[in-house]
Amino acid sequence: MRISFIGLGHLNSAIVAGLLADGYDPENLIATTHSEASAATRREEFGISVTAEENNPGTNAQAVADADIVVLGVKPFHIAETAQALADALRPDTVVVSVAAGTTLATLTSVLPEGQPVVRTMPNVALTVGKGxxxxxxxxxxxDAQVxxxxxxxxxxxTVFQLSENQLNALGAMAGSGPGYVFRFVNALAAAGVExxxxEQVAQELARLTVVGAGAMLDHHDADPSALEDSIATEGGTTQAALNSMDANGFNDLIIKALQANVTRSEELGA
Structure with a gap:
């Protein structure tokens, strides 16, 4: 397949890096960026064809002309206009893939030729380390073949989860933004250690290694987080005392409210 990437931000760059690491032929990958400086950096990094809008305003359309798959990796508020600008250059069987939060299938199909195959995705930043x-x-x-x-x-x-579109915002609230919550927790854990x-340096390293270790314990198909928690939190022990405090202060409710705020924002972006 010939794959074109419109934009090479964190997510599209991670996808390209994963494909190349998996042995994909760089000759079949093409990308565009806004600036020539960025294009030059990515050409050197990936060894693929990368062109810049700065030098050639028509480069996006040229990049998708022979593509089997086009991955739109621009900011959510630019997705619709970018897709519309590419519409006339697409083959009827080219699959257009969005990695932007909030942008609905209806929005994309409304600016693309009738019948154009479209897939909406919600990746998270852990793609950059092969754990997305x-x-x-x-x-x-x-x-089915295109999917x-x-x-x-x-x-x-x-790891890919095929969902109905009305479930994507929930996945985005959990997994799409989830790394950000974990990073916030690590900072809070370190700050508590300092308190x-x-x-500070010791606390930060302890917090980081603690979360890395816990993640490794969870990185098994049969891992049960509740069972793991029970194995550490013995009755009347120190871990249980801390967990009881979390419960008393509404830890679970705080997480639910945070995810609800995330979904609300996704819905606003897609409006």
Whole structure:
């Protein structure tokens, strides 16, 4: 397959890196960026063809002309106009894939030629380390074979979950933004360690290693987080005392409210 990437931000770059690491032929990958400086950096990094809008305003249309799959990796508020600008250059069987939060299939299909295959995805930033999570919702005209091709696009850098579109915002609130919550927790854990008398550098390293270790314990198909929690939190022990405090202060409610705020914002972006 020939795959074109419109934009090479974190997510599209991670997908490209995963494909190349998996042995994909760089001759079949092409990308565009806004600036020539960025294009030059990515050409050197990936060894693929990268062109810049700065030098050639028509470069996006040229990049998609022979593509089997086009991955739109621009900001959510630019997705519709970018898709519309590419519409006339697309082959009827080219699959257009969005990695933008909030942008609906209806929005994309409204600016693309009638019948154009469209797939909406919701990846997270862990694609950059080959541990990503990707939600995928298919448009009405996408074939099973095309969905499989899109799944393979992400398989080298993450795990794909095929969902209905109305479930994507929930996945985005959990997994799409989830790394950000974990990073916030690590900072809070480190700050608490400093409050308890540790040096800041030591507290930060302890917090980081603690979460890395816990993640490794969870990184098994049969891992049960509740069972793992029970194995650590013995009755009347120190861990249980801390967990009881979390419960008393509404920890679970705080998480639910945070995810609800996330979904609300996704809905606003898609309005």
């Amino acid at each position: 999570v990707v939600g995928l919702a298919r448009g009405a005209t996408v074939t 499989t091709q899109v799944e393979q696009l992400f398989a080298a850098s993450g 308890l008398g540790l040096e």
